[in-house]
Amino acid sequence: MLHGVDVSSYNSxxxxxxxxxxxxxxxxxxxxxxxxxxxQAAKAREAGCVVGFYHFLWPGNIAAQARYFVEKCASVQGDVLICDWERTGAGTYASNAQKDQFLVEVKKLRPSAHRVVLYCNRDFWLNHDTTSYAADGLWIADYVTAGKPRIKAKWLFHQYTDHPLDKDVANFSSKAALKKWAHA
Incomplete structure (x- = not known):
């Protein structure tokens, strides 16, 4: 099992x-x-890490959000692009159809240079998702033992805690296997 973190502006x-x-x-x-x-990405690259970027999805204007994400993120070829699907600060969230549309739009905008992944928590996966569409892979948040999220679906990444920052594991046999997958 591989180890990683996910960071935002709060984790500079x-x-x-x-x-x-x-x-x-x-x-x-x-x-x-x-x-x-x-x-943040430069620090990860210097340490030899696979890098990914995520977009916190809001309801509405899905195609415009996908364009905004791919134009504004600091990605290079081979970086993972991720849709973060969860409740906004206002308590709203993008619909299942909007989540799927965003993933499809990002894949269209970056067809061969990036893997596209869905991030969501266990509640969203079990109670809001109706299509099980996660593009190239699922990143599930479930704060339990690392590598043992409580879902039956195949997952690639598991966020298992948020203390002292968001920590994750990846379901790949080696770092080389993760890099090969990310650059395919």
Missing amino acids: SYSAQGQDFVFVKATEGRSYINPHQNA
Whole structure:
């Protein structure tokens, strides 16, 4: 099992040492850009990590959000692109159809350069998702033992805690296997 972290602007001074992958919040809706994403990604790259960027999805304007994400995130070829599907601060969330549309739009905008992944918590996966569409893979949040999320679906990444920051594991046999998957 591989280890990684996911960071946002709140984690500007995280350490990538000893990690296999780092996922960085890039954008949210159509108005927020993480001002630290370039530095956070550079730190991960320097440590030899696989890098990913995620977009916090809001309801509405899905095609515009997908364009905003791919234009504003600091990704390079081979980075993982992620849809973060959960409740907004206002308690709303994008519909299942909007989540699927966002994943499809990002794959259309970056057809061969990136893997596209869905991030959601266990509640969303079990109680809101109706299609089980996760593009190239599922990143599930379930705060239990690392690598043992309480779902039956195949998952690639598991966020198992948020203390002292978001920690994750990846279901790959080696870092080389993760890099090969990310660059395919």
